[in-house]
Amino acid sequence: MRILLIASAFNSLTQRAHAELRERGHTVSLALADGDEVLRDAVARHEPELIVAPMLKTAIPRDVWSRCTCLVVHPGPPGDRGPSSLDRALQEGEDHWGVTVLQAEEQMDAGPVWATEGFAVPPGIGKSDLYRGEVADAAMKAVLAAVERFACGGWAPRPQSGLPVRARPYLSQGERRIDWEGQGTEAVLRALRAADSQPGVRDELLGAEWFLHGGHAEDRLRGVPGRVLATRAGAICRATADGAVWIPELRRRRTADGPPTVRLPATLALGDLLPDVPHLPAPLELPTHRRTWSDIRYAEEGDVGFVRFRFPGGAMSAVQCRRLLAAWRYARSRPTSVIVLGSERDFFSNGIHLHVIEAAADPAEESWNTINAMNDLVEAVLTTTDRLVVAAVAGNAAAGGAMLALAADEVWCRAGAVLNPHYRLMGLYGSEYWTYTLPRRVGAEAAATLMEEAAPVGAARARELGLADRVLAASPQEFAPAVTRAAVELADTGDLRVRIGAKKAARERDESAKPLAAYRAQELQHMHATFFAPDAPYHALRSAFVHRRPSGSTVARCEELSRLPQRHAHIAAHGQVCQI
Known part of the structure; x- marks a missing residue:
């Protein structure tokens, strides 16, 4: 089947969708959602039978979704809506979440459901790790099921009417803000992990404004809330109301007339602003009972x-x-x-x-x-x-x-x-x-x-x-134990x-x-x-x-990937999915 992938960026999930759909014998084209005219042009050139949007930050034009079925991946369960779904799920401490593949319609995230997959949210995980792991697994399972259902023909998606709607508006920096004196470690970690790679948590530190990226618990260090207590491997440790957290990266907030800023290891970003605090390297063989950070x-x-x-x-x-x-x-x-x-x-x-x-x-x-x-x-x-x-x-x-x-x-x-x-x-x-x-x-x-x-x-x-x-x-979560078992077996082989x-x-x-x-x-x-x-x-x-x-080669790159020779499917392209 001819499938056009549209995405706001060729991110990890879009790359995985591109690879796995091609592995199953589909002819896959790619277009970045850089404006309505770009999408219209891509649809006209590639004439897809189906459009799949693994990661989309903007609405699909009416004349596109009314002409061709468009399946959109939403990182939330059916009835969940809004651009900060995953961020809010982590900040609110959800322990189970889901992914929905729905059909694009006038109202974003409100179209009929083609497939949905749930998953447990592991404790202590950041948004980007969760997105590339459990979210991506669930998304691909749902996408492949939805594509098969579409290919079978006659399968009717389930309308969302009647489902309880949970609107999750954009999570602003005001809502992400950390109260270092009033919030304990767990609350601080939820805020940091809900914004770890993007957009970060805006905060004041050492007389400047920064975005904080990433957060890990510390079980021993204590100090005045908000103060930098120590450094380790480029990270800084900051005191909370009842403990401390390690923050691996910082990005200085850009001023109106200043140059662009980049996310860097925290100590490198701070430079001369870094106070005279101890450097506390972690031992390589860190005891398993320790709750601290080491890369x-x-x-x-x-x-x-x-x-x-x-x-x-x-x-x-x-x-x-x-x-x-x-x-x-x-x-x-x-x-x-x-x-x-x-x-x-x-x-x-x-x-x-x-x-x-x-x-x-x-x-x-x-x-x-x-x-x-x-x-x-x-x-x-x-x-x-x-x-x-x-x-x-x-x-x-x-x-x-x-x-x-x-x-x-x-x-x-x-x-x-x-x-x-x-x-x-x-x-x-x-x-x-x-x-x-x-x-x-x-x-x-x-x-x-x-x-x-x-x-x-x-x-x-x-x-x-x-x-x-x-x-x-x-x-x-099961990969590391599986590797350990297999490696021990390998070490025990006679040859x-x-x-x-x-x-x-x-x-x-x-x-x-x-x-x-x-x-x-x-x-x-x-x-x-x-x-x-x-x-x-x-x-x-x-x-x-x-x-x-976006670089000048972005459009050309999409065309290169769209012209790749079709792979013969090595995985059964049709099976029992039509009967689900």
């Missing part, structure tokens, strides 16, 4: 070591890369036979930290330092030949982050993960030894295609291509030592044929030329990405 942890289960990391937005600065490299070296010092690298849920890694680079005094130099730090980390994984390495990809991975995963011996993906193993959209040749690891896994021809198409790849397709070795059909020996011999043969240093030098030659060329597209593309501005 890198190490744990062991049997003969398996787990290097777990979670960086906001999946981005990695030079400092973060070096800290993760130190954790990797620690893991290698331990008497294990398997090391698992990855987060327990959400992003694996999206590569270099473009926000930190954009804010640097010399973005070219910061780019160079960061890519070299990423390369050092990937090299350390590639040259770990005395044990087996598993990359646990709980969520999305892109660019250098995807190549970090491919440096492992085995890549285990959660079924909902999306990979973007390419660099072209940021105007980069790429590094992180991709010219070695990508062809090694998928072959030279497929590697070239992945780099050129620059399209999102779903987990099932990644398994077919050789980008992944296992796909775990687990929920976001593990034989596999490690064969791996070591293969690395030595590859090194003799072409040293890793040669791959690195060739890749970095391209990257250096780009980083230090003032007119290189990378600089404008990076700035547009960081400041959320």
Whole structure:
């Protein structure tokens, strides 16, 4: 079936919808909802049989939804309406939520329901993590059911008339405001988590106005409410009325005549404003009973070591890369036979930290330092030949982050993960030894295609291509336990030592044929030329990405994805869904 995806941004859910619908044999086109005329033109050019809107912030024009069935994903249960549905659900402490696929009509979020899916909201989770995890899983299940129902013909969507309506108007900064002296830790965390990536919580701190991004509980530190108590790994700890919270990132509020601002690690954003407070690093092997924040942890289960990391937005600065490299070296010092690298849920890694680079005094130099730090980390994984390495990809991975995963011996993906193993959209040749690891896994021809198409790849397709070795059909909360069980089983297999020996011999043969240093030098030659060329597209593309501005290539990119050759379905396109 010809499906047109329309979205306000090519975000994680839109990428997943694009990948999974194509995997099921549909011909999928893409258009960004940048005005009514853009949508009308896209409909006229692509002549879709169905329009699906995974993430839409604006209304679809009447002449479009009256001409073609338009299915809209709403991040709330039937009867829920408004642009701040998920924000309010988290701020109000909902423990169960849902996603509805409804048909676009005159009144937003009020059309008949084609499918709906509910899910439990895990405790202590932020909006962006929930959106990419449980919300995305429920949304895709509902979208696929709705698409099948439409394709079957004769299936009538359920009107919302008669359902109790719960209007959730836009959640303003006034309603998000934190009362540091009057609110306890749990209330503060609800406010922070409901706004973690966007829009943040506006607040006054150290004589300036900021947006606070992210929030994690602290179980020991106490102080005057609102005061900064300590720092750790770029985050600041602030006292609440009854405890304290860690805030990883800040963004300074832009003044009317000031330059755009970017979200940064909190200590970097504060700069000279940061008071003289203690720096309190967390131990790598943090006791499980502690309720505190750390972005890198190490744990062991049997003969398996787990290097777990979670960086906001999946981005990695030079400092973060070096800290993760130190954790990797620690893991290698331990008497294990398997090391698992990855987060327990959400992003694996999206590569270099473009926000930190954009804010640097010399973005070219910061780019160079960061890519070299990423390369050092990937090299350390590639040259770990005395044990087996598993990359646990709980969520999305892109660019250098995807190549970090491919440096492992085995890549285990959660079924909902999306990979973007390419660099072209940021105007980069790429590094992180991709010219070695990508062809090694998928072959030279497929590697070239992945780099050129620059399209999102779903987990099932990644398994077919050789980008992944296992796909775990687990929920976001169940992924880490499933990986632990599988890794312990792997460590207990009788032929593990034989596999490690064969791996070591293969690395030595590859090194003799072409040293890793040669791959690195060739890749970095391209990257250096780009980083230090003032007119290189990378600089404008990076700035547009960081400041959320549409770049001149946005429309062209949509057309590229719309022209991708249709994939043969590897999953049954029709089944029992028509009878639901």
